[in-house]
Amino acid sequence: MHALIVYAHPEPHSFNAALRDVAVATLSEAGYEVEVSDLYAMKFKAVLDRDDFTTVHNAERFNASLEQRHAAAHHGLTPDVASELAKLQRTDLLILQFPLWWFGLPAILKGWIDRVFVSGVVYGRNYLYDHGKLKGKRALVSTTTGGPAELFGPDALNGDMRDILEPLHRGVLGFTGMSVLPPHICHHVPYAGADERAAMLREYGERLHALDRLTALPMPKLDDHLAALEATRKAKAR
Amino acid sequence: MHALIVYAHPEPHSFNAALRDVAVATLSEAGYEVEVSDLYAMKFKAVLDRDDFTTVHNAERFNASLEQRHAAAHHGLTPDVASELAKLQRTDLLILQFPLWWFGLPAILKGWIDRVFVSGVVYGRNYLYDHGKLKGKRALVSTTTGGPAELFGPDALNGDMRDILEPLHRGVLGFTGMSVLPPHICHHVPYAGADERAAMLREYGERLHALDRLTALPMPKLDDHLAALEATRKAKAR
Numbered sequence: 001m002h003a004l005i006v007y008a009h010p011e012p013h014s015f016n017a018a019l020r021d022v023a024v025a026t027l028s029e030a031g032y033e034v035e036v037s038d039l040y041a042m043k044f045k046a047v048l049d050r051d052d053f054t055t056v057h058n059a060e061r062f063n064a065s066l067e068q069r070h071a072a073a074h075h076g077l078t079p080d081v082a083s084e085l086a087k088l089q090r091t092d093l094l095i096l097q098f099p100l101w102w103f104g105l106p107a108i109l110k111g112w113i114d115r116v117f118v119s120g121v122v123y124g125r126n127y128l129y130d131h132g133k134l135k136g137k138r139a140l141v142s143t144t145t146g147g148p149a150e151l152f153g154p155d156a157l158n159g160d161m162r163d164i165l166e167p168l169h170r171g172v173l174g175f176t177g178m179s180v181l182p183p184h185i186c187h188h189v190p191y192a193g194a195d196e197r198a199a200m201l202r203e204y205g206e207r208l209h210a211l212d213r214l215t216a217l218p219m220p221k222l223d224d225h226l227a228a229l230e231a232t233r234k235a236k237a238r
Numbered sequence: 239m240h241a242l243i244v245y246a247h248p249e250p251h252s253f254n255a256a257l258r259d260v261a262v263a264t265l266s267e268a269g270y271e272v273e274v275s276d277l278y279a280m281k282f283k284a285v286l287d288r289d290d291f292t293t294v295h296n297a298e299r300f301n302a303s304l305e306q307r308h309a310a311a312h313h314g315l316t317p318d319v320a321s322e323l324a325k326l327q328r329t330d331l332l333i334l335q336f337p338l339w340w341f342g343l344p345a346i347l348k349g350w351i352d353r354v355f356v357s358g359v360v361y362g363r364n365y366l367y368d369h370g371k372l373k374g375k376r377a378l379v380s381t382t383t384g385g386p387a388e389l390f391g392p393d394a395l396n397g398d399m400r401d402i403l404e405p406l407h408r409g410v411l412g413f414t415g416m417s418v419l420p421p422h423i424c425h426h427v428p429y430a431g432a433d434e435r436a437a438m439l440r441e442y443g444e445r446l447h448a449l450d451r452l453t454a455l456p457m458p459k460l461d462d463h464l465a466a467l468e469a470t471r472k473a474k475a476r
Contacts, residue, residue, distance in 0.1 A: 010287045011300040046284040046345040049248045062249040063428065064339075065384065101302075103409025104342060107284040107352050111345030129395070146303065150467065157367070157463040158413075164405050170397060171341025190301065225395040229388065 003032040004091035008039045008098040008109035015189045015197060019142055020097050022201050026208040027093070035087055039108045045080060046111030052078055069120035077118065084116040093211075094139045094178065096168075099146075099189075103164045113172055122176045131222045132177020138216070139173040141165055141183040142204070149187040161185055174219035181214045241270040242329035246277045246336040246347035253427045253435060257380055258335050260439050264446040265331070273325055277346045283318060284349025290316055307358035315356065322354040331449070332377045332416065334406075337384075337427075341402045351410055360414045369460045370415020376454070377411040379403055379421040380442070387425040399423055412457035419452045 005023055009016040020036065027034050037044070045051075048064055055076025057067050071077045077085065088094065098109050105113070117123070127133050143165075145151075147158065154160045162169075165183055173180045184207055186192075186200045243261055247254040258274065265272050275282070283289075286302055293314025295305050309315050315323065326332065336347050343351070355361070365371050381403075383389075389396045396402070403421055411418045422445055424430075424438045 010302065013299055040285075040287065046349060047278075048339075048345065049278065061251055064248065065428075101286075102348075102351050102355065103405035103413075104348060106286065107345045107349030110340075110342060110348045111284060113340050114345050117340065155466075157458050157460070159404070159408060159458075163401065164409065166397070167341035167402050167405060171402065175341075175396075190303075220395050220397075222395070228393075 001032045001093070002091045003027045003034045003093040003095065004037065004087050005034065005095045005097055006037045006039065006109065006112060008096075008106045008112075010040050012041075014099070015186070015192075015200075016097055016099055016144055018197070018201055019144070019186070019204055022205050023095055023097070023142070023208055026205045030209065032093070035091070037084060037087065037112070039112055042080075044108055044112060045115070046108045048111065048114040052081055052115055054078060064114075065119040068118045072118050072121045081115050081118070084112065085118055085121065088116060088122070088134070092137055094137060094173075095142055096139070097142045098144075100143045100164070103158075105168065117172065117176065126222070127177075129174060129177060129220050129222045132175060135177035137178045138181055138211070139178040140181045140211075141168060141173075142185075143183065144186045144189040146190050147188065148191075152187070169217055170219065174217070179216040180219065181211065181216060239270045239331070240329045241265045241272045241331040241333065242275065242325050243272065243333045243335055244275045244277065244347065244350060246334075246344045246350075248278050250279070252337075253424070253430075253438075254335055254337055254382055256435070256439055257382070257424070257442055260443050261333055261335070261380070261446055264443045268447065270331070273329070275322060275325065275350070277350055280318075282322075282346055282350060283353070284346045286349065286352040290319055290353055292316060302352075303357040306356045310356050310359050319353050319356070322350065323356055323359065326354060326360070326372070330375055332375060332411075333380055334377070335380045336382075338381045338402070341396075343406065355410065355414065364460070365415075367412060367415060367458050367460045370413060373415035375416045376419055376449070377416040378419045378449075379406060379411075380423075381421065382424045382427040384428050385426065386429075390425070407455060408457065412455070417454040418457065419449065419454060 005020055007016065007020045024034050024036065050062055053067050053071040053076045055071045055074045057070035096109065098106055122133050150156060151158045152161050161183065169180045184204055243258055245254065245258045262272050262274060288300055291305050291309040291314045293309045293312045295308035334347065336344055360371050388394060390399050392398045399421065407418045422442060
């Protein structure tokens with residue numbers, strides 16, 4: 001079994017780095033072959049543009065998705081993208097490890113998705129959700145917040161973490177067919193003392209040991225959607 | 239009145255560029271002084287790191303938020319960040335113009351937020367939502383999708399656009415105190431013919447003409463939250 005941890009934090013001694021290290025140790029112990037993409041250390045290019053391709057599909061008008069499809073079919077992806085894509089394709093478990101910035105991914109990690117989730121390779125018109133091309137893989141979001149847990153929840157100031165993470169869970173991971181495990185969230189990290197940090201790290205290790213007992217989040221099914229569309233069309237045609 | 243359009247698309251002749259141009263023309267005509275930040279053309283740095291600061295708050299351990307606060311107080315922001323922050327501070331209306339990539343912002347635009355929404359300047363511990371430091375400004379998300387409209391909605395395959403945009407609306411724009419206008423969304427853009435495109439552009443112009451008649455999306459109120467927390471504490475103490 002392969003695991004890929006994509007880690008995005010500018011500080012090498014961050015709590016996110018400690019969480020990453022717990023995952024490396026725990027998964028290695030459990031028999032996984034673990035790879036880490038440390039995006040800041042790699043100075044990973046965040047911005048999707050024409051420089052991502054050694055091929056040109058349309059020189060007049062740049063459409064990212066069409067250039068990705070063309071490049072993927074003609075060995076035209078740059079080595080940094082091709083290498084990350086190969087890691088993604090061989091992994092059984094993808095972990096995204098990042099601090100929640102503005103209710104979302106740090107730009108460098110969003111850029112990893114924009115560039116590495118290549119159109120035609122990880123998804124296609126009829127290859128979405130349960131028919132996605134990354135089907136069979138599991139994905140886990142592990143993130144940290146600066147705010148305390150009481151700021152998050154259905155009736156709390158910032159709303160529920162599930163809603164905050166929904167575009168990532170559904171629109172990236174579920175969209176491409178992965179089984180999305182319930183997220184692991186550590187709150188109030190900058191204000192946690194040494195004991196609290198140690199407890200949070202221990203808890204994460206326990207969580208990773210018990211991965212196989214977790215139930216994936218519900219995701220849409222493409223066939224249901226197509227059937228519903230067909231029914232609507234028939235009803236309209238009547 | 240000032241308007242700032244932050245535009246993020248790698249193709250200068252994209253439909254997003256046409257939408258941007260409609261906004262520039264319509265708002266100028268309505269008497270706004272309009273500025274555009276064309277992030278791709280500016281080669282805007284997307285990744286928040288130590289290079290964003292000419293000052294150092296803590297050389298041992300990099301905490302982005304603390305470095306931002308320190309730099310803002312000591313003229314330590316790099317010119318690119320300081321310049322965008324000044325635009326943000328003087329604007330009355332912020333428009334984010336981008337293609338929806340993976341249910342979210344292109345990395346370069348997420349990076350604009352990560353870097354320019356400087357901690358202590360646009361928000362603070364007690365300066366959130368209706369007490370946010372960008373209070374009084376309006377914000378509009380204008381985005382495009384590749385998929386048709388029927389893929390989006392409460393019961394549709396990809397879910398509702400409001401849920402997809404919620405982290406951006408609530409966690410970035412509302413969080414800092416801006417009045418968030420209902421988003422403007424153009425679907426199925428790569429497949430639209432010339433007539434459809436013209437109609438969509440006309441519709442956007444009409445929308446912008448009628449901005450003052452739009453009702454902002456509901457946002458949490460900080461005082462309500464503080465009152466609820468206080469009530470919970472009192473109930474526990476009893």
